[in-house]
Amino acid sequence: MKSMADVILILKERNIMQIRIVKLRLLILTSIAIFLSGCSISDWYNGYYVERSANKEIQKKVDDYYNSESPQMQELRKQNQAYCLNLAAKPENRIAKDDYPNGLFNQPMFSRCMIDRGTPTYESYGGVLQRKHDEELRAKGKRVM
Incomplete structure (x- = not known):
């Protein structure tokens, strides 16, 4: 028959092993939860991705606007600027x-x-177009608000 001391040691070893497994599982679950809560796909898509694609689109329109000018107009723009x-x-x-x-x-x-x-x-060009459109409507006799 085993002595009482041997039984106590065996039970302590089992307890320690169970605690280590539980701690490891808790660590894994906690790290997964922190990762998923801090980096949700909707936050990335609605925040970073959409902002970046909108900036690219507007920059393309600005470049198209300035590159469509004649060389004389570009020189005049430099002087005026x-x-x-x-x-x-x-x-x-x-x-x-x-x-x-x-x-x-x-x-x-x-x-x-x-x-x-x-x-x-480019920023003021939209307002210029709107004023021209309003003037055309007024010339036709329509009311413009």
Whole structure:
């Protein structure tokens, strides 16, 4: 017959083995749960992927807009851009805003200057087209809101 001490040692070894298996299973389950909750496919698709594809699409449209211009128009755009940037960046034309002691770059003035000089930027081009469309409708006698 086995002694009492041998029986106790055998039971402790079984307990230790069971605890190690349980700890290993708990570790695996916890790591899988953390991985799946932190990286869900819908978050990736709706966040990162959609934003990246939208940026690519808009950049392609911007490139198409500027590349479709004639070489003379591109040269005129460079001259107008230098002039309008200088005009909008002058200290007296800066937009006063709290927490900005030197003011902010006057983007509306830059856009208006580029439109007035005949080379609208891509961002302001949609507004130019809308104004032309509204003028055409007014010329036909239709009301435009």
